[in-house]
Amino acid sequence: MKELRVALADDHALVRAGVRALLDNLPGVKVVGEAGDGIEALRIIARTSPDIALIDLAMPNMDGIHVLEHMATSFPAVKVIILSIHRGEEFVTQALRAGAAGYLVKDAAESELELAIQAVARGESYLSPAISKALIANSVRRPGDPPKGAAEITPRQSEVLRLVVEGRTTKEIAHELGISVKTVEVHRAQLADRLGIHDVPGLVRYAMRIGMITPEPYQGGG
Numbered sequence: 001m002k003e004l005r006v007a008l009a010d011d012h013a014l015v016r017a018g019v020r021a022l023l024d025n026l027p028g029v030k031v032v033g034e035a036g037d038g039i040e041a042l043r044i045i046a047r048t049s050p051d052i053a054l055i056d057l058a059m060p061n062m063d064g065i066h067v068l069e070h071m072a073t074s075f076p077a078v079k080v081i082i083l084s085i086h087r088g089e090e091f092v093t094q095a096l097r098a099g100a101a102g103y104l105v106k107d108a109a110e111s112e113l114e115l116a117i118q119a120v121a122r123g124e125s126y127l128s129p130a131i132s133k134a135l136i137a138n139s140v141r142r143p144g145d146p147p148k149g150a151a152e153i154t155p156r157q158s159e160v161l162r163l164v165v166e167g168r169t170t171k172e173i174a175h176e177l178g179i180s181v182k183t184v185e186v187h188r189a190q191l192a193d194r195l196g197i198h199d200v201p202g203l204v205r206y207a208m209r210i211g212m213i214t215p216e217p218y219q220g221g222g
Contacts, residue, residue, distance in 0.1 A: 004121055007033045007050040009041035009067070010083060011059045015106065019054065019083070022113050029117060038062025045075055052120055054104075057084035057091065068098035079120045092131055096201040102126035124167035125201045153194060160187040164200065165207045 006029055010016040016034055023031050033044035039061045045053055053071070057064040064082055071078055081102035082095045092103050101120045104112060105128045112128060119126040153161065156177075163173045170188070174181045192198045197206055 002028075004029045004052060004117065005032045005048065005050040006030065006117070007035070007041070007044050007048055007053045007078075009035040009038070009044070009053065009059065009064075010056040011036050012056075015056075015083075019113070022110055023054075023117075026114055026117065036060075038064065038067045041067050042070055042074075045071065045078060049075075050078055052117060053078050053080050054083055055080055057082050057086060057095065065094055065098050068095065068100055072099045081116050081120055081126065087128075087131055092127065093205075096125075096199075096205070099199060100201065103131060104128050105130065119167075122167055123169070123200075125204055153191060157187050157191050157194075160184060161191060161203060161207060164188065164191075165204045 006023055008016060008019055008023065008031060010019065013036070016036070020031055020034065023029055032048040032050050035041040035044045037060045038055075041053070041055060041059070042062070055064045055067055059067075062070075064084070068080055068082075071080060079101040080099065081104055082100045083104055083106055084091060084095075085106050086092075087105055095103055102116045102125060104116050104126070108128045108130075116126040159177060160173060163176060168176065170181055170184050174184045177184070191203070195203075195206060197203050
């Protein structure tokens with residue numbers, strides 16, 4: 001199994017040391033660099049090319065959101081898990097829109113770090129359960145309300161969407177639906193254009209809003 005290379009950025013040395021200790025105890029995980037601010041985080045990522053970056057939301061010089069925005073252009077292959085003390089929906093939504101693959105609150109159980117790392121490595125999204133519950137509560141529609149946006153996509157696009165948010169690869173979706181990889185790519189492009197959503201976390205939020213999925217796929221099994 002490929003070793004996961006992880007970079008860590010947090011301006012609090014004690015927090016960084018604690019997270020580093022937890023990462024060092026995870027099998028198949030290697031910490032390749034640490035940073036104390038956003039600009040240094042980008043330098044570390046450029047130098048070490050990690051698979052995953054754990055980024056504090058609030059850092060000096062450049063905050064986590066701006067780091068994410070730079071990474072989306074310069075290091076799109078690096079998956080980011082945001083670390084934060086903030087649980088508010090506005091913080092989570094902003095991070096996901098900027099491209100975060102996960103959001104982990106700093107008072108989460110130690111086991112959540114491994115769950116988040118594993119989920120993101122598989123190409124899934126991860127939110128701390130407390131955050132997931134809050135987002136879902138805000139997404140639940142009232143009895144009798146039609147699913148928001150449900151009529152905006154075709155039945156086949158709906159099938160593709162369901163499999164995407166379950167973390168399936170394009171090849172797996174093609175096999176599951178009995179269509180070509182190219183056709184899956186076309187459906188995904190049409191979904192992105194029709195919904196105006198161009199990342200998996202955004203598709204997950206949409207799927208939750210229309211009642212397509214339960215929290216589990218969004219939590220990466222946690």
